[in-house]
Amino acid sequence: MEFPEGRRRREIARTDGEKTTGPSVVFATVASLAVAGPLLGLMSFSLVATVTLFIIVSPLILIFSPVLIATVAILVAAMAGVVVAAVMWLVGIAALVCCGREIGVRTGVAERMVESVVRGLGYGKSLYLRDK
Incomplete structure (x- = not known):
């Protein structure tokens, strides 16, 4: 699409003058899952451990x-x-x-x-x- 000034509209997927390809998007998605997966697992473990300790310790706090x-x-x-x-x-x-x-x-x-x-x-x- 041409603008009145003669400039072309910049594509959203374009970064640093290069077009992103399908395989690079898939690779970025897999890499983000490889990083976010363990973090999500550690956060879940931390939440479960905290709730478990709270349930165990709350009667002791009352005592x-x-x-x-x-x-x-x-x-x-x-x-x-x-x-x-x-x-x-x-x-x-x-x-x-x-x-x-x-x-x-x-x-x-x-x-x-x-x-x-x-x-x-x-x-x-x-x-x-x-x-x-």
């Missing part, structure tokens, strides 16, 4: 749920403690930097850390840095 609830509570408390410690560390570094600025110290790693946090919060230097 041991009091122990599991206590374990989860301890883990949550430990994680909360780590978060509180991190916040306290950040506040302590910020307090040290603020004290250092009051006595005239204006350089160092701690100052850069606090400045990056303050910039991240959206405050300008004028709100936390006093010129003497």
